[in-house]
Structure formats: C-alpha cells, structure tokens
Amino acid sequence: MVGGRCSSTTAGEHGPASVADAAGSRLLARRPDVVWRNVHAGVLVRPRGGPPLRLSGTGPALWALLAKPSRLDVIAGMLAELHGAEASTVAADLTPVVASLVEREVLEWR
Amino acid sequence: MTPVEVLYAVLGRGLESRLDLPTEPLAPQAWAELASHTDGAHLWGDVADAVATGDLPATNEQAEQASAQHEQAMGTVLELEILALDVLDLLAQSGLDARLLKGMATAHLDHPDPNRRTFSDIDLLVEPGRFTATLDALAAHGWRRDLPERRPDFDDRFGKDGTLQRDHWGQVDLHRTLVMGAFGLWIDLDDLWSGSAAFVLGGREVHALDSPRRLLHSCYAAVLSDPQPRLALLRDIALLAHQAPDRIQEARELARGWHGESVLAEGLALTAQRLGLSGVPRVDPATLQERLALRSYRSHGGTNTALRLAGVLGVRGVTPRLAYLYALALPSPGYRVARRDAGRPSEWRRGARELGRLARRT
Numbered sequence: 382m383v384g385g386r387c388s389s390t391t392a393g394e395h396g397p398a399s400v401a402d403a404a405g406s407r408l409l410a411r412r413p414d415v416v417w418r419n420v421h422a423g424v425l426v427r428p429r430g431g432p433p434l435r436l437s438g439t440g441p442a443l444w445a446l447l448a449k450p451s452r453l454d455v456i457a458g459m460l461a462e463l464h465g466a467e468a469s470t471v472a473a474d475l476t477p478v479v480a481s482l483v484e485r486e487v488l489e490w491r
Numbered sequence: 492m493t494p495v496e497v498l499y500a501v502l503g504r505g506l507e508s509r510l511d512l513p514t515e516p517l518a519p520q521a522w523a524e525l526a527s528h529t530d531g532a533h534l535w536g537d538v539a540d541a542v543a544t545g546d547l548p549a550t551n552e553q554a555e556q557a558s559a560q561h562e563q564a565m566g567t568v569l570e571l572e573i574l575a576l577d578v579l580d581l582l583a584q585s586g587l588d589a590r591l592l593k594g595m596a597t598a599h600l601d602h603p604d605p606n607r608r609t610f611s612d613i614d615l616l617v618e619p620g621r622f623t624a625t626l627d628a629l630a631a632h633g634w635r636r637d638l639p640e641r642r643p644d645f646d647d648r649f650g651k652d653g654t655l656q657r658d659h660w661g662q663v664d665l666h667r668t669l670v671m672g673a674f675g676l677w678i679d680l681d682d683l684w685s686g687s688a689a690f691v692l693g694g695r696e697v698h699a700l701d702s703p704r705r706l707l708h709s710c711y712a713a714v715l716s717d718p719q720p721r722l723a724l725l726r727d728i729a730l731l732a733h734q735a736p737d738r739i740q741e742a743r744e745l746a747r748g749w750h751g752e753s754v755l756a757e758g759l760a761l762t763a764q765r766l767g768l769s770g771v772p773r774v775d776p777a778t779l780q781e782r783l784a785l786r787s788y789r790s791h792g793g794t795n796t797a798l799r800l801a802g803v804l805g806v807r808g809v810t811p812r813l814a815y816l817y818a819l820a821l822p823s824p825g826y827r828v829a830r831r832d833a834g835r836p837s838e839w840r841r842g843a844r845e846l847g848r849l850a851r852r853t
Contacts, residue, residue, distance in 0.1 A: 397828040413694025416572045418606050421543060421558035427569035429576070429693060435562075 409479060409489045416489055417444070425432035428486040439464070443475070450491055453479065494525035498534065501541045502726045503766040505603065506733050510767035512541070514724065516550045522706065526556065532722045533594075535560040536607035564609040571595065574661050575613045576693045585628035588685060588698070589615040592666060592708060594723065596699030599690045601730045608723070612654075613663045616700070619680035622646050626653055629665075633657050638833065639825050642818040649806065649815050651675050669708050670715045672798040673784035676751040676805025703741035706731040710742075710758025718789045720761055728762040735812045750805075753777035753785065780804055792852075794845035796838075 423437035457472035500510035539561035541547035594610025686701035787801035
C-alpha cells in the first residue's frame with residue numbers, strides 16, 4: 382500500500398495489537414499538516430517532518446475515505462464492501478499499514 | 492497540427508477553445524517534441540490529465556511517460572509547498588506575513604484540480620515597507636541572498652525581488668513588487684497587498700492575492716517577464732478570466748491606477764490567441780509613457796539595460812529619480828564584487844553592448 386518513493390511500511394513496534402488497542406472508539410484522521418496530490422499510480426503524501434510516500438494499492442481508497450475522520454472498524458467495513466472481502470480480514474491487513482502511517486506522521490488518532 | 496498547437500489545445504480544454512485535439516496518438520517524433528515543450532513549460536499536470544481522461548489519445552508508452560513525469564513534478568511541488576510553509580512559519584515568528592504568488596496559489600485557488608498545476612519555485616510577496624525586515628528575519632535563520640543590495644535602501648525604494656537560498660533547503664524568491672522596470676514601480680504596493688484570498692495548505696491558513704490581483708499578476712508575468720510568455724501563466728489567465736468575467740473589470744480598475752491596462756489587455760489577448768478563446772475585452776490604447784515602458788522589456792524588443800533605465804519612468808519626484816539612476820550607475824562595491832564572484836558579467840560592459848545594439852536597430 383505504501384511504496385514507490387520509500388521502502389514498504391512495516392508495523393514495527395506499533396504492531397496490530399497496539400493499534401487495535403489504540404483505536405477503540407477513537408477516530409483515525411489525515412494529519413492536517415500533510416500536503417498531498419493525486420497521481421496516476423496513487424496518492425503522493427508529504428508529511429511536514431518526514432520523507433514523501435506514495436500510497437498505492439488500497440492506500441488511495443483509505444486516503445479518500447479519511448477525508449472525514451472515521452473509526453478504523455468503519456473504514457475497514459467500507460473497504461471490505463468495496464473489495465468484496467471480509468471486514469475482519471481487511472481490518473487485519475489495514476492495522477499494520479495504519480500503524481506505519483501514524484508513525485510516519487501521515488495519519489493520526491483523535 | 493504541430494506539437495505546440497496540441498499543447499495549446501490541451502491548455503484550452505474546458506474553456507470553450509476553438510482548438511481541436513488530435514484523434515489519434517501522436518507519432519513518436521511529434522510526441523517527443525510535445526514532451527520536450529511540456530517539460531520546459533512545466534505542464535505535465537495538464538498533459539497527464541488530458542491523457543488520463545482520453546482527451547489526448549496516447550499509446551501505452553506515452554501514457555506511462557505522462558504519468559511518470561506528472562508524479563515527478565508533483566513530488567517537486569509537494570517539497571516546495573513544505574518549504575513555503577516552513578518559510579511562512581519563520582516569518583510569523585518575527586511578526587511578518589507574506590502572500591503566496593503564481594503557481595502555488597493558482598493551483599489551489601483557480602485550477603479545477605491542484606494536481607494539474609505544476610510549479611518549480613516559490614514566490615512570496617512581502618508586506619509593503621517590510622522587504623528588508625523580511626530578508627533580515629530569514630537571514631537570522633540561515634537564508635542568504637544570491638546578491639547583496641545594490642545600494643543602501645535601494646530594495647525598499649525601488650527593488651523588485653530578492654532570491655534567498657539556504658544550504659540544501661532550496662530557494663525562495665521574495666517579491667517587493669510584481670515585475671522589474673517601470674510597470675513594477677508603478678504598482679501601488681499597499682493597493683497590491685490590500686486584496687487577499689485565504690486557503691488552507693498543510694493545515695495552516697495561507698494567503699494569496701485575491702482573484703483580480705492574481706489575474707493582473709499573471710498578465711504582468713506573461714507579458715513582461717520573459718521574451719516569450721510562459722504557457723502555464725496563459726492557462727492561469729484563461730482560468731481566472733473565464734471563471735468570472737466580472738473579474739476582468741475589477742482588474743482593469745486596479746490596473747488603471749498602476750498604468751497597467753495595456754499589460755492586462757495584452758495578457759488577455761495573448762491568452763485568447765494562443766488558446767483559441769474568444770471574447771477579448773477592448774481596452775483604451777496605452778499612453779505614450781506606457782508604450783515607452785513596454786518597449787524596454789525584452790518581450791517587446793528591449794534589453795535588461797533599457798528595462799532598468801526605463802524604470803525611471805515609474806519613479807516619482809526628481810530626487811528619487813536621481814537616486815534611482817545613481818544606484819543603477821554606481822552600485823556599491825560589495826554588490827559589484829558579489830556579481831563578479833558569482834561569474835556575472837560587468838553591468839557597464841553589458842549595458843554598453845545592449846544600448847549599442849538597440850541604437851543600431853533604432
């Protein structure tokens with residue numbers, strides 16, 4: 382989901398469990414200080430304090446859905462519907478990516 | 492249809508242009524020429540969009556090149572936006588403000604999608620009377636000018652802009668006024684600053700010129716800044732004039748006070764001619780003073796030296812005019828040394844050559 386101008390993201394120390402813990406009823410949002418552009422291969426994002434990233438795969442859909450802050454389970458449900466997959470599977474796939482994007486100051490929990 | 496005409500047609504999309512786009516992908520040679528023009532004019536945003544929407548038929552290879560070039564251009568744009576935000580934050584710490592100019596503003600305020608407007612530098616307009624204060628504030632954070640001030644007080648009284656650099660951070664052009672020469676000096680800087688438009692960039696509210704002033708700036712830059720008008724500016728003019736025709740009247744009223752009606756008219760006419768648009772507004776003929784000033788710009792057969800000398804037309808009062816000419820003729824030793832160290836030619840030698848050529852031509 383995240384690639385191109387940077388190495389792929391990994392969950393790192395913010396593993397699935399910690400993200401799930403962090404999520405709860407909190408809202409996931411784009412960090413307002415990120416600047417970004419749509420490109421053919423996805424979405425280019427440039428956090429204020431870090432290197433640029435290209436969101437690809439389901440990344441652009443995640444980014445589009447986060448135009449309005451949402452709960453992670455809601456986002457996972459919408460992506461699951463979009464891709465005809467199980468919400469739990471999507472949530473499991475999404476968790477490390479979200480952790481990585483939070484760590485890279487692209488997304489934030491509110 | 493030449494590749495340049497294809498580019499004009501691409502820029503005229505959505506603007507009721509008379510120009511037609513090709514119905515088949517361009518041949519390799521023609522595409523290569525189009526790509527070269529697109530690259531030089533920073534227009535991959537519009538070309539990639541035309542390809543992606545199918546308005547400009549392209550082979551798979553051409554489409555891939557357009558996407559890759561667009562992504563590269565957008566990467567640059569994002570870096571510039573972050574840098575501009577950093578600079579605005581530094582200025583705010585010193586109680587100073589600046590307006591975003593040109594592509595960084597029009598991308599967000601005038602284009603149907605900011606992805607379509609690319610730009611390659613940062614231009615900021617500083618508050619009237621605070622040019623030196625702004626330079627000093629940034630110098631305190633390691634930003635350095637490419638050349639020192641020509642003479643003490645020259646910048647605050649007669650300067651157009653200053654280019655600042657900071658190590659690997661990049662470059663910023665700080666503008667006191669919009670263009671060099673008489674037309675830049677005729678602009679009422681308080682009037683220029685007084686109309687602004689806000690938008691949010693990177694979570695921060697930033698300010699640009701309001702739309703009539705953006706239209707005027709685009710016309711000034713297209714008509715006066717380069718020997719040939721930059722196509723990205725013509726697209727900006729087309730969008731600004733097309734979206735709200737009343738804006739032309741507002742811009743015209745502002746321009747009247749700045750002796751800039753002929754520049755506005757020429758910018759609109761050039762745009763209409765190149766992009767195949769109709770409805771060019773009529774504007775009264777330029778005054779003798781304006782015609783003389785126009786002829787000093789390289790786009791109208793002038794030279795850098797003629798442009799600087801004709802700048803005196805834009806300075807009011809005998810003493811200020813003498814001070815302006817004195818500064819042109821005798822810049823400070825520090826300025827001359829910095830020019831020489833930067834490998835720039837002697838202004839006297841170049842001036843004599845240019846004036847000699849101009850005299851022979853006349």
